[in-house]
Amino acid sequence: MSQIGRITPSGSERALNEAYDTALLDLDGVVYAGGAAIAHAVDALAVARDGGMHLAYVTNNALRTPDAVAAHLTELGVPAEPADVITSAQAVARLIADQLPQGSRVLLIGGEGLRVALLERGLVPVESADDDPAAVVQGYGGPDLTWGRFAEASYAVARGVPWFASNTDLTIPSGRGIAPGNGAAVEVVRIATGAEPQVAGKPLPPMHRETVLRTGAERPLVVGDRLDTDIEGAFNGGVDSLLVLTGVTGGAQLLAARPEHRPTFVDADLRGLLTGQPEVAEKESGFGCGGWIASVADGAFALDGDGEAMDGLRALCAAAWTYAGDGACELDPSKVLELLGL
Template sequence: MSQRSRTRPDGSATALDKAYDTALLDLDGVVYAGGEAIEYAVDSLVAARDGGMRLAYVTNNALRTPDAVAAHLTELGVPAEPAEVITSAQAVARLIAEHVPAGARVLVIGGEGLRVALRERGLEPVESADDDPAAVAQGYGGPDLPWGRFAEAGYAIARGVPWFASNTDLTIPSARGIAPGNGAAVEVVRIATGAEPRVAGKPLPPMHRETVLRTGAKRPIVVGDRLDTDIEGAFNGDVDSLLVLTGVTDGAQLLAAEPKHRPTYVDADLRGLLTGQPEVEARDGAFGCGGWTASVRNDALVLDGDGGALDGLRALCASAWTHAGDGACALDSGKVLAKLGL
């Protein structure tokens, strides 16, 4: 089914790690949260890799370097090389390098991952708007990024220096819950300057281009927890996607998804990489998956039957997305999701 006309999740008789050659995995909310591995993630990734699937870790978090990310994954039990890590810092550094002279100075509002990526492109990171930067690069700098860094960005942008952002994720998962992400920091600078940055990260094309260039994937599948970055990025790249429910997206958000936010497959966690996916069938104006049948009656989602919660959710997706067509489903989903314990 085309990503642009999707009205139900797909099925797959073949396990996903055999149907696709490369998994393009988000990190925060998929592999780990707050630095700790998410349940089942390590064993699932090891099994997929041992079975011949290539793993690439694609993150909008620009704070850490690929070396640091690979070391952390290895500590968690997933052997990873720095070359298997693709960050939004790398994507924005390439984008900046295409717009400024070789060796140009770039004002950095962010962390070490951004500095390393800029140096990789032959650019010189600087710390002050008075250092004559040719561009401003803003990426996630962690919870301790000083407020004065936003002022430096504002001073430079007010002088006409072009502004680039690694990504605009408003939130980021942490061990204590959902925290403000780089997008929240970008909003601070946007409000202060009235300017708009050029953005590189998911879901925009520069990040997809960076991923393809670095992985050489022929039949990739994007694996993520966010509809507005991971799944939309897959949509923009016209590749298949797997949404896992270990991060920020819940059942209600999934059922309300507009076409660009509808994943190819839905599963609870990364164990979904190692299995096939059940078919969602049309059943006399309704949609069925496993023991469940979902329909829309009197402008409400209805779920009949019994079975696994994920099968019920897949059937509900088909009913909600078909009802919504090219828009977002506005039907109340609280009762049917409560029936599934979601």
């Protein structure tokens, strides 16, 4: 089902883990946060996997290797193999390898995950702008990445060396809150040089291509917590998506979503994979879902009824997205979200 022109979340009579063959799961904010499993994630994924759904873990975080990510997931109780993990480091390494000959030197600004991905593609990581690199690649390197690494990237990029970035997420969730992501580090080099990198990660096509090549998914469902990466990436790839509210996106951001950021399905957490999704129906007085009716009148949201909070949010999405059309809904949703406890 295409997301183009979406004005309501979709319903599904079948459980999502039966309707789709592969879940393309984001990690930070979906499966874990700050290294600890998010509530209900382990049990929900076990049921989905035992029911025959292929679980693939797709992350813009380029810091860790697939081996390390798979080991971490397994420790959390989510059995995974390295081949189940797809990272933006792998996507950007393929993007570079498509443009440069094997054995090319690449100035590495990032962590071990990016280093391993470059080597997998026959590229040679180097540490200095004076090592005659044929490209610069920048990926999330964790909190210990020093300022001098950004300077090395800037020196090379200013000389005209092609610049690549694994992703441009400005933030990344952690156990202590929201931290600066690779996008913030990319901005440092952009400000210093005035250049623009080629970007591989979600929501751009190189990441979707990498994911399809590595998983062979035929009916994939993207599962994420971010509108501007996970959901937009699904939109760009022409596949369906499930937004879970366990990460960076809250109700207000969802209601204000532009068409490319509107998910196919919305649920509180990964238990949404195991159920059907209720239909949102247009009513004479607004949009109904479960026991709720939502509408927009006189420049304000109205919400009547009772029932599950997620049903109320789905109805509000339909009212907001219909009102906004191809734009973003700018109405204040605080009162109706407070009514839902969101």
